[in-house]
Each structure stands twice: as C-alpha cells, then as structure tokens.
Amino acid sequence: MIMMLLVSVAMSAPAMAASVTNKDGDTQVLVIVEDGSRMEVALEPGSTETICPSGCFVTLPNGDRMALNGGEEVEIQGGAASVK
Incomplete structure (x- = not known):
C-alpha cells in the first residue's frame, strides 16, 4: 500500500527540466x-532541447x-543566453 502511494506521488510530480532554444542561424554547442x-x-x-531535469551548470x-x-x-x- 505504501509503495503504491509513493509511486503515485512520484508519477504525479511535474518534471522540472529546463528548455533551451537556439534562435541563431548557426549550430550552438553547450557544455x-x-x-x-x-x-x-x-x-x-x-x-529546442530539454536539459537538466535535476539542475546543472x-x-x-x-x-x-x-x-x-x-x-x-x-x-x-x-x-x-537569456533566461525567460
């Protein structure tokens, strides 16, 4: 029962990843x-790429x-970069 509750809570939590969009005319490489x-x-x-689901540099x-x-x-x- 407890395991089902934990799985349910984990699945309902929204993913908090950053998104990066390249508005340049050239390919950009991020490290x-x-x-x-x-x-x-x-x-x-x-x-646009989705990156850093748990934070990053x-x-x-x-x-x-x-x-x-x-x-x-x-x-x-x-x-x-500009952050919105």
Missing part, C-alpha cells in the same frame, strides 16, 4: 555538467556559465 557528468549538446538552428558558446535549477526557458541568440 552541460550534471551530477558530475559532462556532456556536449549541439543545438541546430531553431531547435551550462557553459554557453560565448564562454558564459550559468546554473539551471530546472523549469527555466533559455534562448540563445548571438552566442549569448
């Missing part, structure tokens, strides 16, 4: 560090770094 793991994500022009193409907690909407334009 993401999440839970100690590093990966690169290439965003094609006009594409992102290095942008222009070298800026930002911390994301999840739930943010990030737009990349001119290699720089």
